[in-house]
Amino acid sequence: ISYVWDTRPSFKEWEGRRVTEQALHIADRLSKRTSYALWIDAICIDQDNEPAKMVELAKMADIYRGATAVLCIVPEIDQTTSRVVEYGTGMMNLDGFRALEYAGDTHGMYMFASQGSNKALHELFSSRWWTRAWTFQEAVLNRVTFLVGEKEETIPISDVLKISHPISRRAATQKKDNLLGQLSSFWDSVHSMSDAMKVYMPLGTAISSVWRRQSTVTHDMAYSLLGVCRLETITPDYRLPVEKVFADLVEKASSKGDFSWLRWSHLVDRDATCEGMSMVPIPATVLATPASAITEWRSVEVPQMSVVRGGAVGVCIPHRSTGVVRWQSQPEDIKKIINMLQKLPYGPEDIWNLLFGLHVGLACDIDRAVGGSGLAQALLHLATGYINGTFRLDDSVDDLVGDMPYTRGYGFTAYASMAAKVWRNTQLVVMRSQGGTTVVPIHSGTGQARLHRLPVESYKGTCLCLVVHDSTKFRASAIGVMVENDHAGSGSW
DSSP: OBOOOOSSOOEEEETTEEEEHHHHHHHHHHHTTOOSOOOOHHHHSOTTOHHHHHHHHHTHHHHHHHSSOEEEEOTTOOHHHHHHHHHHHHHTTSHHHHHHHHHTOHHHHHHHHHTTTOHHHHHHTTSGGGGBHHHHHHHHSOSSEEEEOTTOOEEEHHHHHHHHHHHHHHHHHSSSSEETTEEHHHHHHHHHHHHHTSSOOOHHHHHHHHTTSBOSSTTHHHHTTTTTTTOTTSOOOTTSOHHHHHHHHHHHHHHTTOOGGGGGGGGOOTTTOOTTOTTOOOHHHHHTOSSOOSOOOEEOOOOOOOOOOSSSSOOOOOOEEEEEEEEEOOOBOHHHHHHHHHHTTOOHHHHHHHHHTTTTOOHHHHHHHHTOSSOHHHHHHHHHHHHHTSSOOSHHHHTHHHHSTTOTTTTHHHHHHHHHTTTTTOOEEEEEESSEEEEEEOOSOOSSEEEEEEEEEOTTOOEEEEEEEGGGTTSEEEEEEEEEOTTOOOOOO
16 A cells, blocks of 8 residues: 555554554554455554564565556546546547647647546545655556545546656646646656556656655665665665765666766856765755756766776776866856857767757757757747747747647647756856867866766667866866767777
8 A cells, every 4th residue: 555644644453563543543444345464654664663664665665566556546537537448538639639749749738648637637636645756656566556546536646657658747847836736847757657557667767757756764765776776785874974875866877887977067166065975966966956857867878997996985987088178168158158169060960969959858858848849040040049049939839739629740849948947047168178168167276177978878879977076186177968979089987
């Protein structure tokens, strides 16, 4: 059983141990409806036996994965909610919806799936159940999982996640701050749950969902990921400093060849981090990000190698040198950086990828998402217009596809408006090595710098780049997208 604990739980003695009255109520209610044994954490885990509790927490993934079924208690569900979700999934199977999807019409897809922003969906997604860290793992590890209302109304969670996809796409690319009462980061979190229902979920994808949620104990933001990412060899220990918990999490993922978490490392405030944490993302920075970029960054296979550590703490990250920085610009705002890149000269696709690939998505992926081809010039032109004030960020341009449905390619306008918000009040630096070029925010590194490839890339081979200065050799200075030079080699991993 997956449920959200009461904010102020009441305990009582039961069978020789303290359990919550809420859990006993759930057990009494559901046992009248099924002959199956029920597993409820507040009853089945001795809450006063800390060592035993840690052992059981490490088994949570196996418990939910091995159950006959998982029931998620969501009190906001009623018969109307069930009907709306059923109709929504049915609408997504219609030829009309597929035509909108083919055209990249995010507004039309949203209207089909949500049935015109139906109020029942507003109620469904307002539940606290969606916001807790542990409910993510509990909901996605078993294919036979249902959301259950107060009167035993049931909805397959797969249906809810199906309609969340067009809602999340719409939320990420519209001007308004919320949709159905929730921020785009919330919808990003819900949509990411569908990826977890596969056999294995990369840590970077799991982070995009769980770290948009809440937890009473910060350690749980790491420990609630262990099951879905197959990292159960980590034993929960709430006595450890949270920095070590997150560092151990990403190091363990890296030891299994999963470097997907590096997609979030560009958010790290390197001037404020403690030693050993210059590459380790933390929940607060991910939570503050409106939406994940649409580009999927996948891990690159690297050979076995000896490890060289720069200190007693930190995370080991394979990297591949592309050479020393031969030229770098003075810090400039985004408008001057765009002009500079055009004069160097770089084409619109390279400029877009350098500036917005990490935050919004690579140009080729936006092409695929909106059903267009070669949209980089239009993307860059419109984003530049928003930035320099030629265009206003209003819905007439921001959602052109909503006025011209079924028109392939027009959906790019929404992504341009996302890009216009990325680098406000930020100074950027262009850095070039023998192997390629990157653009990163101004940083505190001094002296000779080097650009290194990181072991993550897009499906077309675009890679992420690590900036390191010789004066702080084992500390990251910045991370960006790299545009590689033709025929330029790079060092060994």
